[in-house]
Amino acid sequence: MAGRLKQPTGRYGGRTAEERQAERRGRFLDAALQLFGDTPGFRATTVAALSEAAGLSTRQFYEEFRTLEDVLAALHLQVNDWAEESALAALADARDLPLPERATAIFRAYATNVTSDPRRIRITFVEVIGVSPRLEEQRLARRSRWVGFICAEAAVAVARGEAARRDYRIAATAFIGSVNGLLHDWNAGWLDATLDEVVEELVRQLLGILRPTEGTGRSG
Incomplete structure (x- = not known):
């Protein structure tokens, strides 16, 4: 058409x-x-x-x-919007909590939303892959948005003295890849764990990225 x-x-x-x-x-x-x-x-x-x-x-x-691809593109954005809204709502409620509690609240909300309907995971992690350059660009743009979300929270943690001061873009990109892969594999039944265990592992990984290591200073 x-x-x-x-x-x-x-x-x-x-x-x-x-x-x-x-x-x-x-x-x-x-x-x-x-x-x-x-x-x-x-x-x-x-x-x-x-x-x-x-x-x-x-x-x-x-x-x-115009096309079925337009429908898939709109649905992919909708599924991501639902997950983002859940994460932002959890963040608003946990804003004043220490970093471990904040991170746990955010990722429990995100993981619960995404995994509440297996069809959402398939749309996000399977069906959009390899359809067209346009959808690949959209997929990567949404991933970049999640990277920005992590970097923004890292900046908050730095300002509070909870995290090392550094550029988190590469680490955040790697972490988002870990989130996507872990949730996909858990949903597919390839990982023998509860969702709470998956969330705990994601939080451990994030804290390992954010917390100062030996030889790095803490912000005041």
Whole structure:
């Protein structure tokens, strides 16, 4: 399709065109979470199948999206947004706690959100891989955003004298890779551990990165 079909305007059934559009879009994303995140997966799903699962028509699909890749891109961002919102909410509640408690609260919230639905993990760590340069760019951009999150918290820890003063970008990038790999393997059943044990290991790794080592000074 060269572009999406023209959207309807005005009120219908007591709802605005924008409200109806948001509801349709949500139904397509819910259906995509099921089909892309479970069976048959993104690559084996058709526009017709997705529309049927959403209880909508293919014409309505093209009013909202150009391609199935657009749906996967939107769903990938949504799943990441859910996880980020959980981590930020936990951080707000734990802001005044010492570093170990803060880190535990953040990663328990993140891990609980991501693993609450196995389909979310598949969308984030499996289905977006290798689809297109555009989705790879988006995936790496979201990873960079998580790296920025870790670096920002490292800066807070440095200011409080809880962490060594240094550039954390490389360490944070390596740590995010560890988070993704560990949660994926745990969810796939390749790791015999509880989620609490996984979170504890992630916190130990993060504290090992942040805490001053011998020969480094502490900030005042």
